[in-house]
Amino acid sequence: xxxxxxxxxxxDFAKWYTDVVKAARLxxxxxxxxxxxxxxxxxxxxxxxxxxxxxxxxxxxxxxxxLPVLIPESLLAKEGELINGFxxxxxxxxxxxxxxxxxxxxxxxxxxxxxxxxxxxTVKTYRDLPKLYNQWCNIIRWEKExxxxxxxxxxxxxxxxxxxxxxxxxxxxxxxxxxVYKTFFEKYLAIPVITGKxxxxxxxAGAEYTLTVEALxxxxxxxxxxxxxxxxxKFSKAYDIKFVNKNNEYEYCYQTSWGSTTRMIGAxxxxxxDDRGLVLPPKIAPKQVCxxxxxxxxxxxxxxxxxxxxxLSKGISSYIxxxxxxxxFKFAEAEVNGIPLRIEIGPRDLEKNEVTVVRRDTLxxxxxxxxxxxxxVVQSLDKMQDNLYNRALKNLQDRTYDVxxxxxxEDIMNNKPGFVNAxxxxxxxxxxxxxxxxxxxxxxxIESKDYEDEKCVVCGKDAKHKVVWGIQY
Amino acid sequence: xxxxxxxxxxxDFAKWYTDVVKAARLxxxxxxxxxxxxxxxxxxxxxxxxxxxxxxxxxxxxxxxxLPVLIPESLLAKEGELINGFxxxxxxxxxxxxxxxxxxxxxxxxxxxxxxxxxxxTVKTYRDLPKLYNQWCNIIRWEKExxxxxxxxxxxxxxxxxxxxxxxxxxxxxxxxxxVYKTFFEKYLAIPVITGKxxxxxxxAGAEYTLTVEALxxxxxxxxxxxxxxxxxKFSKAYDIKFVNKNNEYEYCYQTSWGSTTRMIGAxxxxxxDDRGLVLPPKIAPKQVCxxxxxxxxxxxxxxxxxxxxxLSKGISSYIxxxxxxxxFKFAEAEVNGIPLRIEIGPRDLEKNEVTVVRRDTLxxxxxxxxxxxxxVVQSLDKMQDNLYNRALKNLQDRTYDVxxxxxxEDIMNNKPGFVNAxxxxxxxxxxxxxxxxxxxxxxxIESKDYEDEKCVVCGKDAKHKVVWGIQY
Numbered sequence: 001x002x003x004x005x006x007x008x009x010x011x012d013f014a015k016w017y018t019d020v021v022k023a024a025r026l027x028x029x030x031x032x033x034x035x036x037x038x039x040x041x042x043x044x045x046x047x048x049x050x051x052x053x054x055x056x057x058x059x060x061x062x063x064x065x066x067l068p069v070l071i072p073e074s075l076l077a078k079e080g081e082l083i084n085g086f087x088x089x090x091x092x093x094x095x096x097x098x099x100x101x102x103x104x105x106x107x108x109x110x111x112x113x114x115x116x117x118x119x120x121x122t123v124k125t126y127r128d129l130p131k132l133y134n135q136w137c138n139i140i141r142w143e144k145e146x147x148x149x150x151x152x153x154x155x156x157x158x159x160x161x162x163x164x165x166x167x168x169x170x171x172x173x174x175x176x177x178x179x180v181y182k183t184f185f186e187k188y189l190a191i192p193v194i195t196g197k198x199x200x201x202x203x204x205a206g207a208e209y210t211l212t213v214e215a216l217x218x219x220x221x222x223x224x225x226x227x228x229x230x231x232x233x234k235f236s237k238a239y240d241i242k243f244v245n246k247n248n249e250y251e252y253c254y255q256t257s258w259g260s261t262t263r264m265i266g267a268x269x270x271x272x273x274d275d276r277g278l279v280l281p282p283k284i285a286p287k288q289v290c291x292x293x294x295x296x297x298x299x300x301x302x303x304x305x306x307x308x309x310x311x312l313s314k315g316i317s318s319y320i321x322x323x324x325x326x327x328x329f330k331f332a333e334a335e336v337n338g339i340p341l342r343i344e345i346g347p348r349d350l351e352k353n354e355v356t357v358v359r360r361d362t363l364x365x366x367x368x369x370x371x372x373x374x375x376x377v378v379q380s381l382d383k384m385q386d387n388l389y390n391r392a393l394k395n396l397q398d399r400t401y402d403v404x405x406x407x408x409x410e411d412i413m414n415n416k417p418g419f420v421n422a423x424x425x426x427x428x429x430x431x432x433x434x435x436x437x438x439x440x441x442x443x444x445x446i447e448s449k450d451y452e453d454e455k456c457v458v459c460g461k462d463a464k465h466k467v468v469w470g471i472q473y
Numbered sequence: 474x475x476x477x478x479x480x481x482x483x484x485d486f487a488k489w490y491t492d493v494v495k496a497a498r499l500x501x502x503x504x505x506x507x508x509x510x511x512x513x514x515x516x517x518x519x520x521x522x523x524x525x526x527x528x529x530x531x532x533x534x535x536x537x538x539x540l541p542v543l544i545p546e547s548l549l550a551k552e553g554e555l556i557n558g559f560x561x562x563x564x565x566x567x568x569x570x571x572x573x574x575x576x577x578x579x580x581x582x583x584x585x586x587x588x589x590x591x592x593x594x595t596v597k598t599y600r601d602l603p604k605l606y607n608q609w610c611n612i613i614r615w616e617k618e619x620x621x622x623x624x625x626x627x628x629x630x631x632x633x634x635x636x637x638x639x640x641x642x643x644x645x646x647x648x649x650x651x652x653v654y655k656t657f658f659e660k661y662l663a664i665p666v667i668t669g670k671x672x673x674x675x676x677x678a679g680a681e682y683t684l685t686v687e688a689l690x691x692x693x694x695x696x697x698x699x700x701x702x703x704x705x706x707k708f709s710k711a712y713d714i715k716f717v718n719k720n721n722e723y724e725y726c727y728q729t730s731w732g733s734t735t736r737m738i739g740a741x742x743x744x745x746x747d748d749r750g751l752v753l754p755p756k757i758a759p760k761q762v763c764x765x766x767x768x769x770x771x772x773x774x775x776x777x778x779x780x781x782x783x784x785l786s787k788g789i790s791s792y793i794x795x796x797x798x799x800x801x802f803k804f805a806e807a808e809v810n811g812i813p814l815r816i817e818i819g820p821r822d823l824e825k826n827e828v829t830v831v832r833r834d835t836l837x838x839x840x841x842x843x844x845x846x847x848x849x850v851v852q853s854l855d856k857m858q859d860n861l862y863n864r865a866l867k868n869l870q871d872r873t874y875d876v877x878x879x880x881x882x883e884d885i886m887n888n889k890p891g892f893v894n895a896x897x898x899x900x901x902x903x904x905x906x907x908x909x910x911x912x913x914x915x916x917x918x919i920e921s922k923d924y925e926d927e928k929c930v931v932c933g934k935d936a937k938h939k940v941v942w943g944i945q946y
Contacts, residue, residue, distance in 0.1 A: 031548055031590050035541035040606070043537050064516050068508035068627055069611055075504055092568040093580065097561055097615035107566065117504050133513070138542055138611065142570035154541055
């Protein structure tokens, strides 16, 4: 049954996306321009993401902190590249209470500046290092065009900010956190990703280099999904973060930062969902199983409760839909909301000691004996997690191309876009030229060396890098 | 051993407080005026508070959401009392990116207005009700004088916002959440509290009435620690939140809101801590046990690890201090940081199969046989939780007074301040008069009726309320 509130993907992918956001009640538009309301279903996904990522960070030894949301303009401006990159999209507080402020304050667009200021006061010797801090908070960037989760003026994120006594250790940290993100995407979000270095043009303002996690949506559009930056001594020099090293000399620290945002909810939708609504990988679904007694009957309710308690005791987040709506309505609601499994319990099934289990990804129905239900649920959730990953991987593989000419790229981006592997000379003019093909940009550099025969796909000069290109959100 | 970085409470309580905040590395001042940095030790307490409260809210059926941080001035102004109450302390965003905004946006000082706007669009019939939403977020109020945790320009909190189809249900909700806070304070924070209704003068701007949780600090100063508001139809009329009731008629909804903040960390410090530093109730301490091998010895480390693993497997958050500092330094650090129990493991103890367990509240040392350690830890944590509560309760009882004259109140507030029970006529002029006694204010009304013989402690007219008065933070 097609959901009438949801445009088909084949008709209009962008409209389909916002229809799913609305139909699954993930988010609503707000009266505040460019900002969304995270509704319970959407916020619960973010809570689940936070809980998993936070544990992963803490296992690496990171600690959470919270720094102020407002940043004085002079502090923001100490590192020149960062202020140039972010000033055009800052929101500025100019009045506090009844008073016009002497210096305007930026709503944090990112917090390297404040962390650096804090580290400059608290880091004294190599014994104070490393500091491995992270914060969960809200961010504002004054975007012109916005789309729920993908790009909005306010969004939620985590930003890790670490400071180290050697460049080696800091580079290892930047790479380690890239791996943490990759693991999170593949294992929990069931989204295969590619990783690599951003080009100079695409890197974070102020970074020595930026590592990125890139995912491919169903429609072949790329999404920059998380980033990890190595700063070297750029910020430590601008903010004077010095420490006494083991040789008893002053040295500037080495820093990293890394972040992931509520945009990941958008990735989940665009990778896994279908024309009936949301599809969520079981490991990130806030509710994994919905039990629906198909009528209001004491016996059915009793069995529902028993199954529910057994599942909960196994650590599976299940619930019973007790509401006084029709069974058909409840089925449709569980479907559009992306509950991975639904268990339908009817009187005739019950006579045979059976229930029906329906998987959200394949929509397959399975008749299951009551004494087998827990095993089937556990296995089905695992199978569904694997199936979603494999389906997404197949799409990524089907849409990954090796090319040597611009003409090929043009054909691909016009017909069946995806990740295009092509060599590049390293010249930013060639990147600019590439953008003429439907906005194609470098996603990341996956290899750099002196190639013998490879030529730049744009200008034909000697290649220095193998780059993945794509159309982006 | 006195901590040299901490002023004695008897010398200067206010200085002692900020010394403890600094010495236990809970928070640091920031370059951003009036805003603090939550350092790892401080933020971990907030995370623990969040985790406990969030479970309590969810058990009541509340769902988390997230609404925008910026509120257009016109939206904020729809309910007259609220804007009058909050406009003087709002921070205003007037520039977004390169553009001066047509309408300035307030950084949320509280979110009744946005929730009401959202409810006005989403609530249609009694079937949509109640909506029981909560959000965890940052708040700005442009305070002139600030103190870490107690009052700062930016703070963190949760704000529940609910909407109901009857006034009875909404009033029950406001009272239920007051009880949730009371339970949280008493059971987890080990802080006895009094609860009651705020006077008209002290209630939340825009509320029909405000219920409050009031705690008493060691020095007899009161702290408003959490509040729960009943709005009746005030906001639903201002924001046009109508629903079709069971009689098929339009009716305005009934609302509540309730909040608790990072100020609770300040309450923890001022109720339990001592001249040596932080003291935390075990149930809210992020780390409950610190295991300290008194020298770097393989055998000591092995035993430490075994004990640590046994404790972790019992759900007790313990850790080993592996650092290369001296044992004495580690003891002092565990002490100032308020770790409830510390286990000292030395070679001579070990020969006797013994370790030393030190309780942070009483500083008592206990020699414990190795095979008894888990039981002793579990019991000691329970005893410590009880002891802290009872100690705080004794202070509250010692400082609770029944009086009938202003002279008595003056003596009390000058010598040994606390909660003063005294009758009141209900006239706000008498409240203003009371403030002349060292700023004494009504904490809450604990009883209202037609008294036969009782007179207002200020003006001598017939009393209408029994009120608790106190000096406040």
